[in-house]
Amino acid sequence: MTTEALSASSSRLLEGPHGAKPKKLTISRIGVYAFLVLAALFFLMPLWVMVVTSLKGMPEIQMRNLFAWPSELTFEPWIKAWDTACTGRDCNGLKPGFWNSVKITAVGTVFSIVIAAMNGYALSFWRYKGANILFGLLLFGAFVPYQVVIYPLILAFRQVGLFGTFPAIIIVHTIFGMPILTLLFRNFFVSLPPELFKAARVDGAGFWQIFFQIMLPMSVPIAIVAVILQVTGIWNDFLFGTVFAGRENMPMTVQLNNIVQTTTGVREYNVHMAATILTAAVPLAVYFISGKWFVRGIAAGAVKG
Template sequence: MSAILPSANAVPNASQKPQRRVRSKGFSFARLGIYAFLISAAIFFLLPLYIMLTTSVKSMDEIRMGNIFALPQQFSLEAWTIAWSSACTGIDCEGIRGGFMNSVAIAIPSTLIPIFLGALNGYALSFWRPRGANILFGILMVGAFIPLQVMIFPLVRILASIDLYSSLPGIVLVHTVFSMPVMTLLFRNYYSTIPHELFQAARIDGGGFIRIFVQLVLPMSTPIIVVAVIMQLTGVWNDYILGLVFAGREHLPMTVQLNNVINTTTGTRMYNVNMAATILTSLVPLTLYFVSGRWFVRGIAAGAVKG
């Protein structure tokens, strides 16, 4: 009996705390490599932004000196004012402010509609499993990898036949069509991580298709909705070719007007105005990433790229 009892030395003392392994904080090649990579990546991405910012607040005489890395000797926002209100975008010299309003009018419905439809499709393909759901999902995935240039001419003919070509509803419809495969993939993969028992309990309680979607699924979708908003809004805002082809002269987005400002062939090339116009055009995506970057990472980690 005494042979199986622990000895007095083997009995742990309650007052003794378990020892924790302390990680060494000294020098290591792995840590040095990580910091070197992070610093190099930061310089790679921030250096162009620094050059654009400093160039946009310099005068043309200072820019002609050739030192693009130097800080401005005389700080001036005149180039920003010209880019916003009086730069020539073709035959019009009203700046890119009109393009900003056009981009807002295009981006808001082109973001909300695809996200709602993608969430609805992902919900249906994840929980309800209608007949032919796998075939439909496969078709959507094939559509996600077809280059949009292949479908531009057929879409031009289709929209022209229904009187939507060169109109705001037409460009919104085009963005919605091209974004549906990716939005459906995002929401389907996210909803596939939700326990099916929760969905089955809601059905037992009398919930139908729409009620479960609105009252149960959507409130749980905040992380993936933020991811979808960032991806879709950034893609629509930065789009050039679809806006050029389908928006029409009255609804040209900011990116098209920026191209017209930079590639103008009349007069002296104003590099400070070009840089200011470029920064103004990219302010919305930059602000979106800085404000909601934490939510984007959370949505990705919660299942946006799983499945």
């Protein structure tokens, strides 16, 4: 019996955590694989069209062979989109907008995540009178349409002399990222064992010491989730960049729109496609690199509480 039990246990270990792999394909399994392949092809088809179009010259594009690989490969549209494409009167390509987007995204992400982490920590362990009301107001703010508060924000920034400046766009992204990020951090901190906080209090640790030495190092998974959400949200933003950034701080999405809308003769679809791929490259890279961390962060407490 002992030998049989050991052999059974060994076979279960070899099967892995999800059971044994099927030895033959069934009709239902083939149907699932076929559906997944078709879905992947459907969603990848626009990306394929963008890539092949960006690598063609205009004469080949005008032949309307949309899906074909270019007969003469050229990277000239990419160089033009990056360096010399006209965004209105300026012909500096996407390069200025790219670096503006990098600055806005980096600073806005850091500010919003740090403030949201402190809010979530305070709402989880340092309950004060009216904390639940404040948390409810923050959640309410997550569902307020952006368009409703744009005009009041314009008036407020104009009064203090910040409208159309770099600090203005950072403050706007920090404000509108606050509700959902605070919810993420608050739910994550609530899922942690309260004994950690109590033990630190017994040892004499204060608000900031507990936050920086205990809570913040433990919140890396949910912080990565917040980084992914905020980076993609700020990088892809068009409305706030158009209204609040000012001409000198226009992000990449605004300049992409200007490139597409600026028409002098023939529309250069290859340049447009190259500019679009360049604009989308950073969010795609973030998801490809940090996708597994996103799932881990969500499972670690983002939907608890």
